[in-house]
Amino acid sequence: MSKLLQSHDYTxxxxxxxxxxxxxxxxxxxxxxxxxxxxxxxxxxxxxxIAQDCYVPSLIAQATSVTTDEDNAERVLIKLNxxxxxxxxxxxxxxxxxxxxxxxxxxxxxVKYAIDYPSRHIMEDxxxxxxxxxxxxxxxxxxxxxxxxxxxxxxxxxxxxxxxRVEPDFNVLPLIGxxxxxxxxxxxxxxxxxxxGYGIYYDKSQSTPKCPAALQxxxxxxxxxxxxxASIHSEDEQRYQKFWQxxxxxxxxxxxxxxxxxxxxxxxxxxxxxxxxxxxxxxEHLQKRR
Numbered sequence: 001m002s003k004l005l006q007s008h009d010y011t012x013x014x015x016x017x018x019x020x021x022x023x024x025x026x027x028x029x030x031x032x033x034x035x036x037x038x039x040x041x042x043x044x045x046x047x048x049x050i051a052q053d054c055y056v057p058s059l060i061a062q063a064t065s066v067t068t069d070e071d072n073a074e075r076v077l078i079k080l081n082x083x084x085x086x087x088x089x090x091x092x093x094x095x096x097x098x099x100x101x102x103x104x105x106x107x108x109x110x111v112k113y114a115i116d117y118p119s120r121h122i123m124e125d126x127x128x129x130x131x132x133x134x135x136x137x138x139x140x141x142x143x144x145x146x147x148x149x150x151x152x153x154x155x156x157x158x159x160x161x162x163x164x165r166v167e168p169d170f171n172v173l174p175l176i177g178x179x180x181x182x183x184x185x186x187x188x189x190x191x192x193x194x195x196x197g198y199g200i201y202y203d204k205s206q207s208t209p210k211c212p213a214a215l216q217x218x219x220x221x222x223x224x225x226x227x228x229x230a231s232i233h234s235e236d237e238q239r240y241q242k243f244w245q246x247x248x249x250x251x252x253x254x255x256x257x258x259x260x261x262x263x264x265x266x267x268x269x270x271x272x273x274x275x276x277x278x279x280x281x282x283x284e285h286l287q288k289r290r
Contacts, residue, residue, distance in 0.1 A: 018041060018044050018046055018047050018048070018061075018062055018064075019047075019048045019049075019050055019055070019061050019062065019063040019064070020032045020035060020036060020041070020047070020048070020049050020050070020063075020064055020066055021050055021051070021052045021055055021063055021064065021065045021066065022049060022050075022051060022052065022066050022068075022104065023051075023052055023066075023067065023068045024051040024052060024053045024054075025068060026073075026093065026096055027068050027070060027073040028051075028066075028068045028073075029049065029051075029096060029104055029107065030072070030073035030074075030076040030077055031066055031067070031068045031069045031072050031073050031076075032049050032066045032104070032108075033049075033076050033108060033111060034069070034072040034073070034075065034076050035064075035066045035072075036049070036108065042112055047105070047108075048102075048104070048105045049104035049105050049107075049108045050063075050101075050102075050104055050105070051104060052065065054101055079115075080092065080111065080114070083114045083115065083118055084114055084122075084123070087123065088114070088122075088123050090138075091123060091134060091135065091138050092107055092110070092111075092134075094137075094138045094141045094142070094175070095107055095134045095137050095138055095141070097141060097170055097171045097172065097174065097175065098137045098138075098140065098141050098170045098171075099170060099171055100137060103137070106130050106133055106134055106137075107134065109130040110122065110128075110130050110131055110134055113125075113128060113130065113131065123135070140169075140170070141170045141172065141175075144168050144169050144170050144172050145172045145175045145176055147168075147267070147270070148166060148168055148172050148176050149176050149179050149180075151266075151270045151273070151274065152164045152166060152176075152180070152191060152273075153273055153274055153275055154189060155229055155233060155237050155241075155275075156233070156234045156236055156237040156240070157229075157232045157233065157234060157237070158232050158233070158234050159188075159232070160188060160234075161188040161189065161190055162184070162187055162188065162189040162190070163189070163190050163191075163192070163229065163232075164189075164190070164191045164192070164273070165191075165192050165194055165226065165229065165273055166191060166192070166193055166194070166273065167193070167194050167195045167269075168193065168195070171193070171196060173191065173193050173196075173198070173199070173200055176191070177191075177200045177215045180202070181202055181212050181213075181215055182212065184202065185202075185204060185207055185212045185213075186204060187202075187204055188201075188202065188203060188204055188205075189201075189202050190202070190218060192218070192221060192226070194226060197219060197220075198217060198218065198219045199217070199218045199219075199221070200215045200216065200217060200218070201215065201216045201217075201218045202215055202216075203216065240275075241275045241278070244275055244276055245275065245276055245278070248276035
């Protein structure tokens, strides 16, 4: 037994993974990348980059927290722009917004691949497992972005603000804001992500004929409003929902119902925010017609 122990003399550092914790923001991740290269950790096969709010402490892992440094983050961003170009940086950003538990490590490995082989078009190399996973993740984020743009339902409130609640699988609010900003410049509106506790707000009073207003970030909304938005519905909104439910009910052809196809094109997880899928308390006439 003593000979066996002597022949396998491993150090603890060799066995335990190295973990770099970054603040949960894109700039925080960029700062962690700078830290890794600044401390020459990039060739550590066990290296992981994990967001601080996703990290579960371990007795064997060695974790180091990195604070966000705007200057370091900008230096990394400039370098990546040169290496990856516009489309490559889009993939990096969209991948980060997926919030997958291991996305920080995957993105770092893709960045390392780009730095090690600057002349290659790495985003086309789907033989690299990290690039492949990133490309697949970006496709999923893109589908969620498209669905949010299609299925967001605004509800008119007593404050003359059109308000929508969403719970996307990925953090796509930064990606869909411009879509709505360009299309709804003549009204106040807000979209709030219930899962992540923040939203975006458009104030039309700050727009000009040549330039729409900038989007604002909102947080800490009243829980009562978030749980029961009907409490702040305007009278017009109540009528519109009633009319829309009546239209949806009456154009439906019962004999041609295809629930499976319907759920394929309109996933059930979105239904709770669609007015046509709800029945208002004063809509007994719709129930009688079904």
